[in-house]
Amino acid sequence: MLRTFVTVHRAGSFTRAAALLGLSQPAVTSQIRTLERQLGRPLFLRQARGVTPTSIGDELAHKAAPHLDALVEIAETGLDDGSSLRTLHLAGPPEFTAERALPALSELTGEDGQGFALRASFGTADETLEGLASGHHDLAISTARPRGALLTATPLCDEEHVLVAAPRWAKQTGAAGRPGDGTCLLERVPVIEVHESLPFVARYWASVFDTCPVPPGTVIAPDLRAVLACCLAGAGLAVLPRYLCAETLRRGDLVSLHDPAVPPLRTYFLAVRTGTLALPHVARAHEWLLRAAADWN
Numbered sequence: 001m002l003r004t005f006v007t008v009h010r011a012g013s014f015t016r017a018a019a020l021l022g023l024s025q026p027a028v029t030s031q032i033r034t035l036e037r038q039l040g041r042p043l044f045l046r047q048a049r050g051v052t053p054t055s056i057g058d059e060l061a062h063k064a065a066p067h068l069d070a071l072v073e074i075a076e077t078g079l080d081d082g083s084s085l086r087t088l089h090l091a092g093p094p095e096f097t098a099e100r101a102l103p104a105l106s107e108l109t110g111e112d113g114q115g116f117a118l119r120a121s122f123g124t125a126d127e128t129l130e131g132l133a134s135g136h137h138d139l140a141i142s143t144a145r146p147r148g149a150l151l152t153a154t155p156l157c158d159e160e161h162v163l164v165a166a167p168r169w170a171k172q173t174g175a176a177g178r179p180g181d182g183t184c185l186l187e188r189v190p191v192i193e194v195h196e197s198l199p200f201v202a203r204y205w206a207s208v209f210d211t212c213p214v215p216p217g218t219v220i221a222p223d224l225r226a227v228l229a230c231c232l233a234g235a236g237l238a239v240l241p242r243y244l245c246a247e248t249l250r251r252g253d254l255v256s257l258h259d260p261a262v263p264p265l266r267t268y269f270l271a272v273r274t275g276t277l278a279l280p281h282v283a284r285a286h287e288w289l290l291r292a293a294a295d296w297n
Helices: 002-011 013-023 026-038 057-078 094-108 127-132 167-174 181-186 199-209 224-234 240-252 280-293
Strands: 044-046 052-054 088-092 116-122 137-144 152-163 191-193 216-221 239-242 263-273
Touching: 002 026, 002 137, 013 026, 026 263, 052 057, 052 239, 052 280, 088 094, 088 127, 088 240, 094 116, 094 137, 094 224, 094 240, 094 280, 127 137, 127 152, 127 263, 137 280, 152 167, 152 199, 152 240, 152 280, 167 240, 191 199, 191 224, 191 239, 199 239, 224 240, 239 240, 263 280
Parallel strands: 088 116, 088 137, 191 216
Antiparallel strands: 044 052, 137 263, 152 239, 152 263
């Protein structure tokens, strides 16, 4: 019953808590009502969307949650027979996770008594946060900050976006470096993007040129590494994270088409289920990624 209560408190919704617990909503409602009758006080205020804890509900969650999390840790640790490593399940965007997070965490996968096995999955921000909330992942890297008490997020790092293309496009347009020519440049160069909505290009154009792009024709490849490859092949321009294209810029295989005074940034968040940082392998991976991110900014 207390586990159900803490899950509702963190999820902010009977419906969401029921899904996380694998119970029906009436069963969750019944357990909460029983607990409220035992205490003689309401624990939640029902609203149009979800529930809000009362002061008594907050106090009970503050007292009960750490003990329940500790029991979960004991139960999970008891599953290990000493012959295998704990497993950390990480989720995040494919490019950033592959290029940044996994290389950093691979240093912790040794059998030194504190290491862990590592499993990674890729997805959008909504997918990874939903998987984290549902218990499929231990850590999630997301470009969206989760809301509610179920998940806790810490800013991880900022990602600078760069407008790039093969050198021949810069020569042909003659518009590189002139802020007022952003629309002209886009009209003359094909665009490479990860989605039909042009999320990277649209965000860049709105931030830097204060206008909306209208590309002549695009290459859509749902992975920034594929976008980079197409850009290197001369297919057009792209907006890419600097970490992903820094080496190609250094070699001159790609060139920056514009150098704004304030480059567009996107923030990554490191999210966990509230309370799970009590688990040693989750806490160690969380701290390790935050330390590694200090060198990424």
